[in-house]
Amino acid sequence: MIEVENLSKQFGTKTAVDHLSFSVRKGEVLGFLGPNGAGKSTTMRMVTGFLPPTSGDAKICGISVVDHPNEAKQKVGYLPESAPLYNDMTVSGFLRFCADVRGLSGSTKNDAVERAIETCFLKSVAYQSIETLSKGYRHRTCLAQSLLHDPEVLILDEPTDGLDPNQKHEVRQLIKRLGETKAILFSTHILEEVEAACTRAVIVDRGRIVEDGTPAELIKKSGTGSLTDLFRKVTTLDTAA
Numbered sequence: 001m002i003e004v005e006n007l008s009k010q011f012g013t014k015t016a017v018d019h020l021s022f023s024v025r026k027g028e029v030l031g032f033l034g035p036n037g038a039g040k041s042t043t044m045r046m047v048t049g050f051l052p053p054t055s056g057d058a059k060i061c062g063i064s065v066v067d068h069p070n071e072a073k074q075k076v077g078y079l080p081e082s083a084p085l086y087n088d089m090t091v092s093g094f095l096r097f098c099a100d101v102r103g104l105s106g107s108t109k110n111d112a113v114e115r116a117i118e119t120c121f122l123k124s125v126a127y128q129s130i131e132t133l134s135k136g137y138r139h140r141t142c143l144a145q146s147l148l149h150d151p152e153v154l155i156l157d158e159p160t161d162g163l164d165p166n167q168k169h170e171v172r173q174l175i176k177r178l179g180e181t182k183a184i185l186f187s188t189h190i191l192e193e194v195e196a197a198c199t200r201a202v203i204v205d206r207g208r209i210v211e212d213g214t215p216a217e218l219i220k221k222s223g224t225g226s227l228t229d230l231f232r233k234v235t236t237l238d239t240a241a
């Protein structure tokens with residue numbers, strides 16, 4: 001469902017993503033790990049059709065993001081790193097607005113908004129204005145937005161960032177559940193999320209994949225039973241420069 005083929009991105013002289021290739025099938029949750037500046041967000045922005053690659057391509061359900069970015073976008077739910085929200089709207093109003101932008105109307109729109117509110121546990125704040133929400137609820141509102149059109153593919157950039165431990169647990173469970181019927185790519189800095197939510201994980205460093213395996217395989221590879229040890233072994237301390 002997600003096929004990334006030799007994807008590269010150059011910003012001036014900086015190579016942010018360097019000939020990356022991987023795929024995610026339906027029923028798979030792929031954890032996308034790597035130090036700050038490894039190229040995770042840049043890869044996700046290209047895979048969702050929001051940033052044109054310097055070379056290579058990504059296909060969403062067989063649709064090229066280079067040749068048909070708008071068609072590919074319709075198949076994807078995307079939670080960007082800093083997702084935009086309209087503070088003066090209520091949660092329900094914001095989701096209805098996003099559904100309009102997605103081209104949903106009538107009962108399809110009502111059902112989509114209701115389902116997203118339920119899935120992301122937003123019922124209690126549905127009619128509250130976004131500016132009054134805690135960070136966790138704001139975050140879940142962004143996540144709900146990405147689910148409105150019931151996409152086959154979900155691309156989530158640090159979906160648990162800034163959440164408290166209870167909310168982190170809830171969102172991980174949600175990702176796991178959604179992953180049963182969709183293809184999910186999500187980035188995280190929290191290595192325990194690999195075991196908690198992923199069927200597979202890749203570690204990227206300086207725009208390249210340096211490890212790829214199931215959580216059990218990666219833990220075995222570490223030699224110490226610790227994903228943190230493996231992560232530290234295969235990644236560079238400072239990749240942002």
Ligand SMILES: Nc1ncnc2c1ncn2[C@@H]1O[C@H](COP(=O)(O)OP(=O)(O)OP(=O)(O)O)[C@@H](O)[C@H]1O
Pocket residue numbers: 011014015016034035036037038039040041042043239240241
């Ligand atoms: N628009 C841009 N212009 C120039 N350089 C950029 C741009 N966007 C990203 N970069 C650079 O590309 C590299 C990869 O950045 P990216 O945000 O993809 O990393 P990341 O793995 O998502 O990092 P983090 O974990 O900190 O979010 C970094 O060196 C970053 O400074």
